[in-house]
Amino acid sequence: MIRDKFWEKFKLNELNETEWEALCDGCGRCCLVKLQDEDTNEILYTSISCKLLDPETCRCTDYKNRMMKVPNCMKLTPNSITEFGYLPETCGYRKVYEGRPLEDWHPLISGDKNSVHKSGVSVAYKVYPEHKIEYDDIQDFIIEFDD
Ligand code: SF4
Numbered sequence: 001m002i003r004d005k006f007w008e009k010f011k012l013n014e015l016n017e018t019e020w021e022a023l024c025d026g027c028g029r030c031c032l033v034k035l036q037d038e039d040t041n042e043i044l045y046t047s048i049s050c051k052l053l054d055p056e057t058c059r060c061t062d063y064k065n066r067m068m069k070v071p072n073c074m075k076l077t078p079n080s081i082t083e084f085g086y087l088p089e090t091c092g093y094r095k096v097y098e099g100r101p102l103e104d105w106h107p108l109i110s111g112d113k114n115s116v117h118k119s120g121v122s123v124a125y126k127v128y129p130e131h132k133i134e135y136d137d138i139q140d141f142i143i144e145f146d147d
């Protein structure tokens with residue numbers, strides 16, 4: 001069951017499982033290989049994606065078994081969100097945690113699960129799956145988001 005405008009009325013730890021999953025906008029940004037600047041601790045995203053990310057739909061291709069197949073996949077829960085500083089500013093969980101409104105392109109607002117792709121926020125068709133490319137310097141793949 002999804003309660004009306006639950007993202008405005010409840011805290012993350014008050015959401016039921018269906019609401020929790022619906023809060024993910026499906027951008028796929030958290031599934032990119034990331035680097036951390038040693039000096040500033042800043043998280044740097046790359047255009048290289050986890051082997052389980054579908055580069056077209058931005059969905060995990062084995063969500064149920066992801067923790068077993070990708071040991072460094074971080075499971076997001078209401079209690080762990082404060083530890084997930086790598087989440088992009090646009091992330092639905094981060095926004096609700098920080099008391100910010102969801103964007104118009106969030107599927108919960110638009111009613112269209114593809115609006116995150118149409119808006120250009122998702123990483124669809126912009127990433128290289130890690131098991132399909134070879135590279136000498138991962139720094140060549142560092143990207144910045146416009147939002
Ligand atoms: S960054 Fe947040 S909203 Fe985007 S896919 Fe990851 S968990 Fe979902």
Ligand code: SF4
Pocket residue numbers: 030031032050051052053054059060061062063066067070073074
């Ligand atoms: S295992 Fe799935 S959820 Fe975890 S980082 Fe990879 S694609 Fe994303």
